[in-house]
Amino acid sequence: MSTITVFAEFANGQLKKSALELLTAARASGQKIQAIALGSGAKGLVDQLAQYGVDEAYLGDNAAFDQYNPEVFSKAVGDVLAAQKPATVLAASTMLGRDLFPRIAARLKAGIASDCTELNLAGGELKVRRPMYAGKCTAGVNFKSSDTRIIVMRPNQLPTGQPEGKKSTQVHDVAAPAGDLKTLIKQVVKGASSKLDLSEANIIVSGGRGMKEPANFKMLEELADVLGATVGASRAVVDAGWVPHNMQVGQTGKTVAPTLYIAAGISGAIQHLAGMSGSKVIVAINKDANAPIFQKATYGIVGDALEVVPLMTAEFKKLLH
Amino acid sequence: MKVFVCIKQVPDTETKIKIRGDGNGIDTAGVKWVMNPYDEFAVEEAIKMRESGKATQVIAISLGPKARVNETLRTALAMGADEAIAIDAGEDLDSYTTAKALAAAIRAEGEFKMILTGKQAIDDNQSAVSQMLAEFLGVPHATVISKIEYADSQVTVEREVEGGTREVIQLTLPAVVGANKGLNAPRYASLPGIMKAKKKTIKEIAINTLDTGDGDVRTQFVGFQLPPDKPAVKMIPGDAAAATAQLAKLLREEAKVI
Ligand SMILES: Cc1cc2nc3c(=O)[nH]c(=O)nc-3n(C[C@H](O)[C@H](O)[C@H](O)COP(=O)(O)OP(=O)(O)OC[C@H]3O[C@@H](n4cnc5c(N)ncnc54)[C@H](O)[C@@H]3O)c2cc1C
Ligand SMILES: Nc1ncnc2c1ncn2[C@@H]1O[C@H](COP(=O)(O)O)[C@@H](O)[C@H]1O
Numbered sequence: 001m002s003t004i005t006v007f008a009e010f011a012n013g014q015l016k017k018s019a020l021e022l023l024t025a026a027r028a029s030g031q032k033i034q035a036i037a038l039g040s041g042a043k044g045l046v047d048q049l050a051q052y053g054v055d056e057a058y059l060g061d062n063a064a065f066d067q068y069n070p071e072v073f074s075k076a077v078g079d080v081l082a083a084q085k086p087a088t089v090l091a092a093s094t095m096l097g098r099d100l101f102p103r104i105a106a107r108l109k110a111g112i113a114s115d116c117t118e119l120n121l122a123g124g125e126l127k128v129r130r131p132m133y134a135g136k137c138t139a140g141v142n143f144k145s146s147d148t149r150i151i152v153m154r155p156n157q158l159p160t161g162q163p164e165g166k167k168s169t170q171v172h173d174v175a176a177p178a179g180d181l182k183t184l185i186k187q188v189v190k191g192a193s194s195k196l197d198l199s200e201a202n203i204i205v206s207g208g209r210g211m212k213e214p215a216n217f218k219m220l221e222e223l224a225d226v227l228g229a230t231v232g233a234s235r236a237v238v239d240a241g242w243v244p245h246n247m248q249v250g251q252t253g254k255t256v257a258p259t260l261y262i263a264a265g266i267s268g269a270i271q272h273l274a275g276m277s278g279s280k281v282i283v284a285i286n287k288d289a290n291a292p293i294f295q296k297a298t299y300g301i302v303g304d305a306l307e308v309v310p311l312m313t314a315e316f317k318k319l320l321h
Numbered sequence: 322m323k324v325f326v327c328i329k330q331v332p333d334t335e336t337k338i339k340i341r342g343d344g345n346g347i348d349t350a351g352v353k354w355v356m357n358p359y360d361e362f363a364v365e366e367a368i369k370m371r372e373s374g375k376a377t378q379v380i381a382i383s384l385g386p387k388a389r390v391n392e393t394l395r396t397a398l399a400m401g402a403d404e405a406i407a408i409d410a411g412e413d414l415d416s417y418t419t420a421k422a423l424a425a426a427i428r429a430e431g432e433f434k435m436i437l438t439g440k441q442a443i444d445d446n447q448s449a450v451s452q453m454l455a456e457f458l459g460v461p462h463a464t465v466i467s468k469i470e471y472a473d474s475q476v477t478v479e480r481e482v483e484g485g486t487r488e489v490i491q492l493t494l495p496a497v498v499g500a501n502k503g504l505n506a507p508r509y510a511s512l513p514g515i516m517k518a519k520k521k522t523i524k525e526i527a528i529n530t531l532d533t534g535d536g537d538v539r540t541q542f543v544g545f546q547l548p549p550d551k552p553a554v555k556m557i558p559g560d561a562a563a564a565t566a567q568l569a570k571l572l573r574e575e576a577k578v579i
């Protein structure tokens with residue numbers, strides 16, 4: 001039987017949703033499952049891992065792993081994978097996963113497919129697809145060698161199953177690598193946002209130039225609060241200095257694929273669409289009935305965003321609370 | 322000290338993508354090619370390093386079909402790069418082989434201290450070559466970098482991660498650094514720059530003379546598909562209040578997303 005190794009990210013003692021998505025897919029495949037988790041508190045994940053069918057857990061319950069350092073992580077994770085030689089490695093396309101796994105792939109001489117949006121592990125097969133050319137098409141990936149294959153999956157693409165039963169998970173220690181480092185994290189300046197990052201958010205409320213002025217982004221914040229959403233923006237308003245660059249969605253910003261994307265006062269330029277057209281449901285609010293965003297939208301309202309957005313906030317509040 | 326900049330040529334974002342007959346790639350006929358936007362930040366940064374005396378020589382390097390690669394390298398030369406190396410290779414090589422060939426060529430040039438790349442090529446979207454290159458050269462890396470400060474034997478860079486959090490990372494040189502938007506404002510090639518670039522020679526290396534080869538290809542992209550046509554948008558009529566009430570209902574009962 002071949003093995004799938006899941007790199008499981010966690011925060012505050014809980015596996016991240018993206019990790020549960022990967023574990024759910026691995027569990028359904030019927031293959032042997034290993035998990036790797038690094039950071040203080042990793043040992044506390046054993047029960048959760050067991051409920052998702054993990055046979056062997058490689059846990060680095062060590063403060064040396066609390067802050068991502070590519071050199072430390074590629075050594076620690078690379079060593080486990082080099083020894084275990086799993087057929088398949090699954091990781092989430094977070095900032096960490098995207099940075100780490102190409103380096104590990106080079107080390108293991110493994111093939112890697114980044115930012116995948118489809119994964120099928122049924123019947124011992126491995127089928128993945130990923131967007132290419134800024135989302136204008138998708139491609140499948142053929143792995144040409146029989147070595148380890150690394151799949152980095154975009155969050156929010158796979159279902160999460162319920163915790164069930166309990167495997168007796170074997171636990172192994174992952175030690176922090178010793179030795180001089182050429183990579184030092186000198187400082188981590190926390191961002192102001194307590195909300196989920198755009199790339200992980202399940203609902204996104206984005207505003208463009210049609211919001212008229214920076215102060216009106218408050219309306220989007222209020223709508224986002226009601227929905228548990230994260231606020232995004234078009235490049236036009238980022239360039240105008242209304243909001244910081246980390247809020248930009250699109251080709252030169254973030255690529256997102258939430259379940260629900262609400263675009264208020266955004267025209268739908270090709271570079272914006274490149275970053276969000278993978279969203280499951282798209283709602284567009286624009287006063288111009290011919291705005292290109294409507295061609296990609298699921299639902300459209302022609303109207304003044306400054307009037308519609310607060311009404312939506314009130315409406316969703318009634319519905320959800 | 323030499324600075325290397327890795328640049329890739331990619332279809333312009335406005336270009337319409339058509340799928341090739343065999344389904345395993347795009348039809349390149351009629352495609353307008355440009356320098357990968359993130360690589361422009363890398364080229365600008367390298368030239369600024371030379372201008373401020375932190376580097377002596379900027380060497381642009383690109384792998385791909387010769388004719389196309391040369392075009393991008395001319396752009397880098399016109400912006401101000403001193404030398405250019407073209408690794409002549411087929412279309413559609415994977416990240417692994419690409420990084421391996423770039424590493425071999427850079428190592429052969431010697432004296433590499435700093436290697437700049439883009440954080441991602443917008444054609445294959447892999448965000449992989451920079452990290453792989455660093456691994457093959459046995460040096461540290463940092464990607465998605467929007468600020469670089471130089472000291473003698475090290476650089477301090479800023480990487481933005483989730484939630485607007487910034488990591489300040491110190492790398493001992495040599496190192497590979499992947500540029501993000503915000504690092505600088507890439508210059509346009511000036512007319513004298515373009516004239517001067519025309520006279521420079523581009524060093525050509527055939528990929529099979531490097532320590533790599535097609536046998537190293539790990540992955541191949543196949544079965545390209547255009548996205549399925551979305552069902553037509555449902556425009557919700559009525560005044561703002563009626564439309565929002567209807568929208569909430571549709572999102573809950575039809576789309577089931579809230
Ligand atoms: C290389 C390159 C990369 C780029 N990368 C990105 C990127 O990553 N992300 C990105 O977003 N853009 C990107 N762009 C820019 C992109 O081309 C557009 O310029 C930008 O997306 C436009 O932003 P916008 O929709 O907010 O503004 P506009 O295009 O000005 O649209 C504003 C919209 O608001 C509507 N409107 C006005 N008033 C109201 C109102 N009261 N209520 C409702 N609607 C109203 C208007 O009808 C219009 O459709 C890039 C461009 C280039 C060349
Ligand atoms: N064929 C290539 N030639 C030169 N540099 C490349 C090539 N492919 C990728 N790169 C560099 O690696 C970065 C990341 O590319 P990718 O991993 O393909 O997303 C790019 O921004 C370039 O700087």
